[in-house]
Amino acid sequence: MSNFSAWDWKPGSRVVADLSARAADYEWREEPIASPDGESVACIVKQPDAGFTVLVNDEFWEQEFEKAWYLRHAPDGRLTCLVMSEDEWTVAVDGQPWESRFGFAWNTMFAPKSNAIGVAVQLDGQYGIAVDDQPWEQMYENANNWLLSDDGSHSAAAVQVKSLGQADIDTFAKGVFSAAIDGEAWEHNFVNVWSLAFNSDASRLAAEVRLSQYEYTIAVDGKPWEQIFQSVWAPCFNPTSGGVVAPVRMGGKWFLCEDGRKLWNTPFTQLWSQKFSPGGERLAAIAATGLGHWTVVVDGQPWEQSFNGVVTDLTFSPNGRSLACMGKDDNAWWVMVDGQRWCGGYERAFAPQFSPDGKHCAVRLERGGRYSLCVDGKVYSEDFDMLWDPTFGPESDRILIRAIKDGKYLRRVASLGDILG
Template sequence: MMQNAISQAAWDWQTGRRIVADLDQWKKEYGYVEEPFMRPDGEEAAAIVRTDEAEYSVICGTELWEGRWDKIWKPGYGTDGRFSCLVSELGAWSVAVDDRVWDESFDFLWTPLQSRDGTRIGAAVQQGRQYAAVLDGNMWEKTFFAINDLAMASAGDQLAAVVQTVALQEGDIEKFQSGCFTVAVNGEAWNQNFVNLWDVRFSEDGRRVAAAARSTLYDYTVVVDGKSWKQRFDGVWEPLFLKDGRIAVPARSGGKWRLCVDGEPLWAESFVQLWQLVVSDAGGKIAGVCAPEFGKWTLVEDGKVWSQRFGEMVMDPVFSPDGRRLACTGKNGDMWTIACDDKVWDQRFDQIWAPVFSPDGNHVGCRARDKGRFGVYVNGKTMVSGLAFAWDPVFSPDGQRVLIRGVGSEGDLAGKIFREVLEIG
């Protein structure tokens, strides 16, 4: 999603390397420099710096923002290329985007979210001893006793969250068990309360909202637009909207996990564990992380379980854009690797990030850390290694080249933030 927000066709895809910023110079000039960030196209880098005693700002390339704040939190580039962060001035929190601050300020802000195109920003907010959400500076009119699990529709025009609608005193077990929590969408709370809810999700078109819920201390279900499924389970994980509008969820009954769609089992298979569901953009295939037996992890795709097994963990299942291929990260012992199409890479790493597919699905890459250094890998082959830091690879629209974004560690690249475009051999 991130790769497509800024038109990739307009990016510089000529092969070659270019220095974008000098991290060592930032450290020399400001002393205190936090983790740098790079724009998706690799054309700009930024970081939080300390400009004076207990005073902070943002450096973008060679330009220092005019704004000065006592705290800066949750910085990062949006998919539209703008740099945003939460900022505090004398205890009043707001949002700064490219050195411009919202007119509104709040007692506290957290969980910043951006629309798919990066143009809209929302967050959870505390104001006075009440809680709500804010979108582009506009706070919900209705407030609540608590708020968490904030979610945003992909278009950025709606926010939803779990909210507490009933005042709860410490130790008031009876009231807690009767249900004090529900979901609010754009500030309007559902009519039914629950013991608790989590994993709030919008449908792709933003018209529907689902959440996992606990209806009693021992019964779990899914709630869609304020209405509960009639089925009750021993446990559920995150609900997933399918392409046809149905809702899939891993659900546990009788000691086994199954994939249920609209409350009914879809696959005949059951598992020791099933979670992290994903659906392909093309074809609507469903996959997830599963444990066919205790202590053995792999992926399942449309009910078919991979033959590969990992002893520690499997994470980050990702479909290729065309839905043909499926990849994940896997851990055996202390080492991580990538598995794609039920085949495992030969390389092993200390740490690894989620796999990234090229637009045509022909290539899969990732960034990884090994022995304190970072590298970028494509199809199991090293593109670059020995870096002080690296960001996820980005593939060109035709899938023939890959953009590397990193911080060098040796020679002329030492301490330099750079972008490099390489041909995929």
């Protein structure tokens, strides 16, 4: 977990690294990534007549690898990379590889409430998950829809529990997939399993399941709902009631259900990405109220504003009082907060970031190859070659800006007053 209150929040700007300083020491580099606290910038580099390693600020990791990819920071700031040595893959954390080796590894996962690191792996033609250097004891010939619980105590995946011969339609139709937690599969099999979700303490698991060619429902801890639907989307747990909430399709329309019963009676053309506020008091989802009319629905009531393209990145403020998303109209992106549009006409928009007190919202945007910062509807006076998601300080009065400009990586702490004027 990241203790962001301990970061340097003194206002000011400084150059952390000149990205061209070590250019003579490598053949090429991949796209850089900034650490959560802004104190470092890293990238995978190909060394001359040698393998790959990682450059952090002006220093290389000591070890080099045959291949390296998927550079990511854990929430606590540790830097992870998937690396290959002697034709075997593993995870390197701050330059130190795990002891376990795999035929392949991908999709690094992090537990935001702990320091756990998980990764999808293939070992001897079998698939599963490894968490903190410990792979599942039971692996499967097919696994997907990987999931690591928020506290890192459990991992899960949709797994194939029965083998199939070529064109073995009969066995497939009887159900060959299930869900496995820490490698142990549910007893019940399904035609398909997708989109797993843990509850808050990872004691329960829900998933989309397909019962037959045209029958879908939600399964919880291996037991399907009694109700059957034309289709379903990803479930989530209600933090207040403990029930499972999922969008379902009935009679050609989409409804939101909890434990198989309608939670919202209003039908929608499409409905997905439901999310509870941090305290569980409010429930929102992305919906289409008609063809080409995408919006946000809060507690069953759609916003008046809509988009003809798509709505993404539904985000509640920490206090649950505000809600933000990105919306696309005619190939241009907008920010929308509490039903009001901000900062429109951009080629790309990224997930909104709220302040700890929930009173402010910041978003990074891209247009014409330049990146901008929008805070509370006002665009920052300076743009950048590259920009990472902004982070508000613990008192909600400052913003950490991590950016690249003129080949230099900058760490800047700006006061909210300087940005808003």
